[in-house]
Amino acid sequence: MGVSFLSISSLPSLHPLLGSHYPKTTTTTHQPRFVSICCAKIKTDVSDEEEQQFHWKRRDILKCIGVTIGLESVTNSGLLVGKANAADLIERRQRSEFQSEIKGTLYNAIKGNPDIVPSLLTLAINDALTYDKATKTGGPNGSIRFSSEISRPENKGLSAALNFIEEAKKEIDSYSKGGPISYADLIQYAAQSATKATFLASAIRKCGGNVEKGNLLYTAYGSNGQWGLFDRQFGRADTQEPDPEGRIPIWEKASVQEMKDKFSAVGLGPRQLAVLSAFIGPDQDATEALLASDPDVAPWVQKYQRSRETVSRTDYEVDLITTFTKLSTLGQKINYEAYTYPRKKIDITKLKL
CATH class of the missing domain: 1.10.520.10 (Peroxidase; domain 1)
Known part of the structure; x- marks a missing residue:
């Protein structure tokens, strides 16, 4: 029983990560080629000659997924860190x-x-x-x-x-x-x-x-x-x-x-x-x-x-x-958020443009 879930051509940013394992095909980007996993055997819509030159393995595909998830996690965490740093700087200034x-x-x-x-x-x-x-x-x-x-x-x-x-x-x-x-x-x-x-x-x-x-x-x-x-x-x-x-x-x-x-x-x-x-x-x-x-x-x-x-x-x-x-600090647990306060929110509906 096969499961199609990943379009190789939909991951152009990951091509360098795949290196020589990536097949050279003539398939256009508007016609994505799907990979089907059938237990341990992998089938593609490439020709027999291409199949001899290139064999997708399940771990290769999982690596792609892992890289994609990892990059997304890094991006998201970067945004969170950026927000945390900005909030920290505001509190320090206050x-x-x-x-x-x-x-x-x-x-x-x-x-x-x-x-x-x-x-x-x-x-x-x-x-x-x-x-x-x-x-x-x-x-x-x-x-x-x-x-x-x-x-x-x-x-x-x-x-x-x-x-x-x-x-x-x-x-x-x-x-x-x-x-x-x-x-x-x-x-x-x-x-x-x-x-x-x-x-x-x-x-x-x-x-x-x-x-x-x-x-x-x-x-x-x-x-x-x-x-x-x-x-x-x-x-x-x-x-x-x-x-x-x-x-x-x-x-x-x-x-x-x-x-x-x-x-x-x-x-x-x-x-x-x-x-x-x-x-x-x-x-x-x-x-x-x-x-x-x-x-x-x-x-x-x-x-x-x-x-x-x-x-x-x-x-x-x-x-x-x-x-x-x-x-001045003997036995004290310093509250490093003391005396900070929330910034006033701007009601954009009341702004005159």
């Missing part, structure tokens, strides 16, 4: 634009209140260091916003920084197209802006207080490009309850060993402790002086003190940015 707006809001707010900078950095550190590796809880999840947590002894003096966050959030939420920003994200982005503000202030001081020259110096030697990884970690989720007590040391009362133990518990070491020393506790100078007495931390404290005296401050700035980036 998030990037939103980040730029956030940074603008924070820059202006910090510029109007420069004294808030150290507290914003400590707020971000204390929110993140609640991370507990064993239970995979805590971390930079915005829990410090709750009154029962911000009022703890280790967070003494940080209420003004939290009020700053609240005011910034109101403004940011007013123009956000992708929903309200999480406290978890905003606290860490405020720390980023505060860090940049300290870098810029240092550059201005090195230029004798000349703001224009300070900006040029920071642009030329600053480490702004090091924030790339931090900016990609955008989409932290807020917790709905305070983190457990006792996870943050009372910095001004803690020994160096207690500080080292806390940092070690979240995967950080003496190097990271030293680079963050200026932002731990209410008296940063006292903290740095205390850490300088420890043989494990002292070399790093001295390294960063020397780096801060250079024009570029490269070692200090790069390590500080790297440490903040790691700290």
Whole structure:
């Protein structure tokens, strides 16, 4: 019993794939020659002489079908990938634009209140260091916003920084197209802006207080490009309850060993402790002086003190940015679709042509 299902002449694009197996016939394209499969034997409408020169085998025909299906699959998958890539690019642009707006809001707010900078950095550190590796809880999840947590002894003096966050959030939420920003994200982005503000202030001081020259110096030697990884970690989720007590040391009362133990518990070491020393506790100078007495931390404290005296401050700035980036994602599962929104559809029936 034969089954006719494939016209060879209807596959001109596959001829090169068939190579020498393709029969040379005089059949015209408007009169397709059909191949009939009869069990293992193949019959064609070619002459006996042609049949001696050319024998279609079932596997040859199946190869043709496979190639056809494969090419169609590739074409279709290409379209799907193209659409997926286009959608991904749109979402990336949306998030990037939103980040730029956030940074603008924070820059202006910090510029109007420069004294808030150290507290914003400590707020971000204390929110993140609640991370507990064993239970995979805590971390930079915005829990410090709750009154029962911000009022703890280790967070003494940080209420003004939290009020700053609240005011910034109101403004940011007013123009956000992708929903309200999480406290978890905003606290860490405020720390980023505060860090940049300290870098810029240092550059201005090195230029004798000349703001224009300070900006040029920071642009030329600053480490702004090091924030790339931090900016990609955008989409932290807020917790709905305070983190457990006792996870943050009372910095001004803690020994160096207690500080080292806390940092070690979240995967950080003496190097990271030293680079963050200026932002731990209410008296940063006292903290740095205390850490300088420890043989494990002292070399790093001295390294960063020397780096801060250079024009570029490269070692200090790069390590500080790297440490903040790691700290800002402890235990977090980043939602890379956060703050994206559907594009408005155009009703073509209402277009005036």
